[in-house]
Amino acid sequence: MRSPRAQLLSLATAVPPHVLQQTDVATLAQDLFADRYSEFTRLSRVFNTTGIRKRHAVQPIEWYTQALGWPERTAAYLRGAEDLFVEATRQALQEAGLLASEIDTVVTVSSTGIATPSLEARVHARMGFRPNLMRVPVFGLGCAGGVSGLAIASRLAEARPGTNVLFVTVELCTLAFRLDKLTKASIVATALFGDGAAACVLRAGQEGKHDAIAEVEATGDHTWPDTLDIMGWDVEDAGLGVIFARAIPPFAEANVGPAVNGLLQQWGLAGEDVDRFICHPGGTKVITALERALTMDQGTLDHERAVLAEYGNMSAPTVLFVLDSLRRSGMPDRSVMTAMGPGFSASCASLRRAA
The missing domain is CATH 3.40.47.10 (Thiolase/Chalcone synthase)
Incomplete structure (x- = not known):
């Protein structure tokens, strides 16, 4: 079992x-x-x-x-x-x-x-x-x-x-x-x-003791080779220095779709099984690129744009702000969270709305 x-x-x-x-x-x-x-x-x-x-x-x-x-x-x-x-x-x-x-x-x-x-x-x-x-x-x-x-x-x-x-x-x-x-x-x-x-x-375990927001159905990561220069920190005398050596929006548009679809396939899912993608809003251009990469209508990632406008890019917590915003308006039956980060990599998690 x-x-x-x-x-x-x-x-x-x-x-x-x-x-x-x-x-x-x-x-x-x-x-x-x-x-x-x-x-x-x-x-x-x-x-x-x-x-x-x-x-x-x-x-x-x-x-x-x-x-x-x-x-x-x-x-x-x-x-x-x-x-x-x-x-x-x-x-x-x-x-x-x-x-x-x-x-x-x-x-x-x-x-x-x-x-x-x-x-x-x-x-x-x-x-x-x-x-x-x-x-x-x-x-x-x-x-x-x-x-x-x-x-x-x-x-x-x-x-x-x-x-x-x-x-x-x-x-x-x-x-x-x-x-x-x-x-x-x-x-x-x-x-x-x-x-x-x-x-x-x-x-x-111990279901029923507390009303859950969602069940974590599956998780996975994808790291692209030879991409260490896309994002990260330089450790320098005065502090951390940001690395954005390559444009992230065009990279995301070209590469995120195949990576996410590969993970969905591993989980026994397809794109049509996902009711909503929940994305880390790295910036307006990144959001637009993700909508294209994941074959969504432009404007679909409305909660992402709203969080970005109010809080900016807070790095790791930002996608959880989006999830919090979305769950308050009603969780979809199945959503897939995704965020890109140094590596260069994408992390994904499939969530099922709690019964």
Whole structure:
């Protein structure tokens, strides 16, 4: 007999308190870069074409105008990430009807800062986790981490039926803002990235004890060879430097469809079996490319565009913001989550609406 599948019992999101209006960020970037970077005027149109209205950040906008190094960025990361971890987790636990002491395993995904001990250890006493909590911190997944982390958590839940698995992803992308980095990739990142967190609880077995959001039906990944240069971080003296060495929208349009269809085939599914794709909204052009790649009508990914407009690209948590938005309007019978990230790879998960 097949072991019981993981059920998604709850889902919560959180953002930091500082709001960055896109118009204000564009004005600040103009003041900071225009006189020092000859390409800025040409590139500055990205502030109007990303589809972003506002974003949230762990620091006020004035903080980003200072000369910053690893100590300042790391201190801000630890404070902000811990607070967001706690806020999102407490909401997820409340929805699941659980205490922190009832969590058996925590999967923590974050790629925008370094924390050793890892975040779940740093908030252990504050949350009230048990001493024998199983901790699974994961680094380096980037934007794909929202789906990959959910997949890891679901597999751990299925490996130990009846246990409660908490998945938390926290990304503080704005902390990578660099005054000294006069490149196209850096300007695009300045126009694109925001901060946020998401948390959810999963359990396999003991159905009926709690109304679930969905069942994690299948998960999988696809990594394209010779694509390490598409997306990632450079670790430099002043902090992390964003890598966008190749245009992601045309790559996504040409390659995501075959990769996703290959995973569906492995799962015994076809495209017509999927009622809704839930995609990581990396940017307006990426959303459009995904609609074409997955043969959807333009405008289908409406929840993705709405999340992008309100929060920007928060890396890993963003696709879970989309899932949260979608479930509040009514989960489809079968949806497939997908997100692309460093590797270059795509992570996917098939969800069945809970009966």
